Amino acid sequence: MKERYSRLSVVKELIKSNRIDNQDTLLSLLKEKGYEVTQATLSRDLKMLKVGKISDGWSGYYYAMPDNDLVSESEKSYIQDVRRGIVSIEFSGNMGVIKTRSGHANSVAFALDTLSLPEILGTLAGDDTIFCILREGMTKEDLLESFKTRIPEIEE
Amino acid sequence: MKERYSRLSVVKELIKSNRIDNQDTLLSLLKEKGYEVTQATLSRDLKMLKVGKISDGWSGYYYAMPDNDLVSESEKSYIQDVRRGIVSIEFSGNMGVIKTRSGHANSVAFALDTLSLPEILGTLAGDDTIFCILREGMTKEDLLESFKTRIPEIEE
């Protein structure tokens, strides 16, 4: 059951190297590669990879990795910053206190800001501690969830 | 019945200035602007505008003008080259002979190459004449059709 991430990168490759315009096609290609899943799963994979469907400029549409495959590079490094820096997260009401390795608070906070997570209203960083305020209506579960969703983006 | 193009530019504006993630929403916005059409028509409009649906980076997808809104600028100027330069087109079998204004053959041919129309296999330009070879299976009607589809892209 741990094959999801390897599948994700295959999907990514397939999308990069082929002109695919629907999930069924992608499904077949995946099958050739040895991954047999349903359309539902694939739909979820695509969402996780942030794949878009864009015009080929004339007659149709095809799947493409986000524009940000460049931006994504930097985004990845932000996520790395977050991963490398964070020591712990705790919450109290709509406030979160993130502990980081010494001196890392700023880079982590900056990364969090840049990622502009919908759950975070704002951050304030010291040396090894970040205060972060959750947006109205958001819970710590939402934030942690969001973190988890972001993590798979890291690979290669 | 000539309201399509004005509607197209409104759609474009709406897409640029809002985060729209489905056609029904867009349909309502259009209605507010005084354009009342069906989802089917809108779907066709979006295709003509080459609108894509891309990830917002976290929870969902929204419509966006093609990346090429930049490239599109240059593409527009190519199309302009074509429009300004072409005098006539005639065909014989899978060959087309495009007459241009004197000295324009090269810029038109270059533009045609750059637009990489699926119908055209290759071009060869003199001073006021371009030979162009249709791709296997393509007809002159296909090419003319393709031209027409491209033209609306010019506006503003």
Added chain:
DNA sequence: CGTAAGACTGTATAAATATACAATACATAC
């Protein structure tokens, strides 16, 4: 061990989008 929580997936279905077909409106050539 048992239980709880979460990740991952398939099935069935809903939601969203695209299109075949027919109708209508124009324009052009006769």
Added chain:
DNA sequence: GTATGTATTGTATATTTATACAGTCTTACG
């Protein structure tokens, strides 16, 4: 005028994609 071709659209439907729900597997913890 009429006939013919093309553009535009709506209706109805097909195709494509997303998701609610339930089931399985794994992990962590007592």
